Amino acid sequence: MAAATPSSSFISSKPLKPNTLSSLTKLPTTFTLNPNTLQTQTPRRHFIIVSSSLSSKPTILVAEKLGAAGLDLLKDFANVDCSYNLSPEELNTKISLCDALIVRSGTKVSREVFESSGGRLKVVGRAGVGIDNVDLSAATEHGCLVVNAPTANTVAAAEHGIALLTAMARNVAQADASIKAGKWLRNKYVGVSLVGKTLAVMGFGKVGTEVARRAKGLGMHVIAHDPYAPADRAHAIGVELVSFDEALKVADFISLHMPLTPATNKILNDENFAKMKKGVRIVNVARGGVIDEDALVRALDAGIVAQAALDVFTVEPPPKDSKLVQHENVTVTPHLGASTMEAQEGVAIEIAEAVVGALRGELAATAVNAPMVPAEVLTELKPYVTLSEKLGRLAVQLVAGGSGVKSVKVTYASSRAPDDLDTRLLRAMVTKGLIEPISSVFVNLVNADFTAKQRGIRISEERIILDGSPESPLEYIQVQIANVESRFASAISETGLITVEGKVKDGVPHLTKVGAFEVDVSLEGNIILCRQVDQPGMIGTVGSILGEENVNVSFMSVGRTAPRKQAVMAIGVDEQPSKSALKRIGDIPAVEEFVFLDL
Ligand SMILES: NC(=O)c1ccc[n+]([C@@H]2O[C@H](COP(=O)([O-])OP(=O)(O)OC[C@H]3O[C@@H](n4cnc5c(N)ncnc54)[C@H](O)[C@@H]3O)[C@@H](O)[C@H]2O)c1
Numbered sequence: 001m002a003a004a005t006p007s008s009s010f011i012s013s014k015p016l017k018p019n020t021l022s023s024l025t026k027l028p029t030t031f032t033l034n035p036n037t038l039q040t041q042t043p044r045r046h047f048i049i050v051s052s053s054l055s056s057k058p059t060i061l062v063a064e065k066l067g068a069a070g071l072d073l074l075k076d077f078a079n080v081d082c083s084y085n086l087s088p089e090e091l092n093t094k095i096s097l098c099d100a101l102i103v104r105s106g107t108k109v110s111r112e113v114f115e116s117s118g119g120r121l122k123v124v125g126r127a128g129v130g131i132d133n134v135d136l137s138a139a140t141e142h143g144c145l146v147v148n149a150p151t152a153n154t155v156a157a158a159e160h161g162i163a164l165l166t167a168m169a170r171n172v173a174q175a176d177a178s179i180k181a182g183k184w185l186r187n188k189y190v191g192v193s194l195v196g197k198t199l200a201v202m203g204f205g206k207v208g209t210e211v212a213r214r215a216k217g218l219g220m221h222v223i224a225h226d227p228y229a230p231a232d233r234a235h236a237i238g239v240e241l242v243s244f245d246e247a248l249k250v251a252d253f254i255s256l257h258m259p260l261t262p263a264t265n266k267i268l269n270d271e272n273f274a275k276m277k278k279g280v281r282i283v284n285v286a287r288g289g290v291i292d293e294d295a296l297v298r299a300l301d302a303g304i305v306a307q308a309a310l311d312v313f314t315v316e317p318p319p320k321d322s323k324l325v326q327h328e329n330v331t332v333t334p335h336l337g338a339s340t341m342e343a344q345e346g347v348a349i350e351i352a353e354a355v356v357g358a359l360r361g362e363l364a365a366t367a368v369n370a371p372m373v374p375a376e377v378l379t380e381l382k383p384y385v386t387l388s389e390k391l392g393r394l395a396v397q398l399v400a401g402g403s404g405v406k407s408v409k410v411t412y413a414s415s416r417a418p419d420d421l422d423t424r425l426l427r428a429m430v431t432k433g434l435i436e437p438i439s440s441v442f443v444n445l446v447n448a449d450f451t452a453k454q455r456g457i458r459i460s461e462e463r464i465i466l467d468g469s470p471e472s473p474l475e476y477i478q479v480q481i482a483n484v485e486s487r488f489a490s491a492i493s494e495t496g497l498i499t500v501e502g503k504v505k506d507g508v509p510h511l512t513k514v515g516a517f518e519v520d521v522s523l524e525g526n527i528i529l530c531r532q533v534d535q536p537g538m539i540g541t542v543g544s545i546l547g548e549e550n551v552n553v554s555f556m557s558v559g560r561t562a563p564r565k566q567a568v569m570a571i572g573v574d575e576q577p578s579k580s581a582l583k584r585i586g587d588i589p590a591v592e593e594f595v596f597l598d599l
């Protein structure tokens with residue numbers, strides 16, 4: 001590792017060539033990038049010394065209880081200050097003396113924490129998966145790396161799901177409370193059996209898969225719903241992947257294991273409770289926000305849901321008078337999914353290694369927010385970075401439920417020699433676009449390849465070398481997904497792959513091709529893609545519906561195979577159209593298929 005001066009920061013004065021990227025990552029310097037704010041922020045042109053430049057032992061503040069093995073690892077390397085239950089003010093005061101901070105979900109690492117650190121805080125370690133308690137934008141703006149421990153508590157969460165499932169079925173918590181209250185209610189607490197019952201696992205990721213395995217061992221018939229999980233992974237453990245509605249219709253038990261995303265927020269709501277089998281039982285060890293809690297109370301009162309067992313809540317801790325928590329058919333635990341001795345030891349080691357590694361200046365596989373990219377490379381590639389992420393987001397949303405994404409090809413058309421164009425950042429951003437809408441994982445340059453590999457997605461790259469001026473880094477980028485069906489058949493090109501292509505025009509990313517259809521729509525806001533019979537008046541008809549529904553249209557573009565044959569219309573919209581607006585578009589006789597895509 002190159003020697004570095006023990007100052008806290010320095011300005012890079014020498015322009016860096018793109019192909020110096022790999023050697024740069026070995027230096028104890030990082031350029032911090034927040035992919036979430038890339039579109040709006042000018043990148044900061046400063047590098048921070050992460051680690052080995054520290055002249056004395058670093059100080060690590062451990063703000064929540066951490067397993068002993070992890071603490072030992074930390075103590076070998078740093079001064080460790082274990083101070084639990086700090087008030088926000090106390091944390092803000094202490095942080096200016098610390099190089100790293102380790103928390104679980106109970107400590108809010110707000111913007112004030114980063115501001116109060118005076119630039120000394122270099123790493124925040126989240127001893128667990130969810131980092132909703134850490135202000136990631138503030139961390140990145142302050143040049144602070146955030147790392148988490150995404151795998152060590154998977155089994156614990158799955159076991160807690162099974163514990164809640166069995167305790168709920170046999171009224172363990174209610175019976176325990178009643179006997180302690182001096183009662184002996186053998187008739188009241190007759191339970192239900194699990195064997196032979198159908199369990200729907202919603203979200204077949206790390207935790208969902210482990211729950212499914214265990215439930216099969218209990219003799220349950222296990223089905224799963226996960227639009228992005230490959231069917232063969234489910235089949236390998238004897239689980240059938242089904243549609244969302246099918247899962248709701250047939251399940252006796254439903255166990256939730258999807259991340260909280262805009263698509264899963266309140267996914268169990270009045271409309272979906274109404275589709276369930278009467279007397280269904282629900283377990284949630286994912287995130288409280290995936291259930292509309294008021295709707296669940298209504299479903300419990302109506303007897304649609306016989307029982308629920310919940311480890312997580314929209315607001316934690318939930319209000320004392322919460323009707324849901326107080327409901328007699330509800331069993332609750334205070335977010336204990338990850339709380340086993342073993343998981344906490346594993347998480348402690350995983351996070352301690354990540355934090356120590358980061359303080360030493362090593363690349364962290366579980367880094368959440370900080371790829372290392374020379375400022376000059378980033379400045380030039382910035383609009384292509386946005387384009388890459390949006391093409392990934394579009395492509396994955398075009399995949400039909402039940403088709404697992406396994407093989408993705410990214411094609412870069414450029415006049416530059418391959419050595420003059422480092423595409424790792426672009427590939428990482430395509431990966432981010434592909435994975436983030438369907439997962440709780442955060443993807444960046446550091447962890448993109450690792451994350452794709454972990455999820456069984458193979459990303460191949462192809463370069464098309466064009467004649468012309470190498471001034472602009474790229475002519476176009478194409479993203480293709482192989483061996484899947486599409487929600488929008490026209491997105492499948494002649495090669496049988498879902499295909500989207502885009503370019504940067506005047507600094508703004510544009511979508512220029514969907515399947516075989518040429519379009520031209522700026523990738524801002526959201527997009528409706530609509531295939532119709534090419535005929536006069538279509539733009540006006542769709543535009544009028546959106547106008548009547550108060551949806552602002554930013555761009556419209558039509559690509560067609562031939563006059564009066566099929567055409568694909570791409571419509572950029574500022575707001576998300578209501579269900580009724582989308583239905584009205586779908587009801588237009590000439591419209592053959594359409595899809596709304598969230599950018
Ligand atoms: N209670 C706890 O203490 C605890 C502990 C660990 C994890 N968790 C939570 O459990 C959840 C799962 O964690 P994980 O580590 O298995 O994550 P993961 O990313 O491995 O799995 C999530 C799965 O959900 C799927 N998914 C995405 N959108 C979906 C949708 N609309 N419908 C169905 N499936 C969808 C994804 O394809 C993925 O396979 C997360 O919400 C996480 O925060 C809670």
Ligand SMILES: O=C(O)[C@H](O)COP(=O)(O)O
Nearest residue numbers: 104105127128129130338
């Ligand atoms: O996100 C997680 O890892 C779990 O929800 C556990 O959170 P905890 O570390 O606060 O128990």
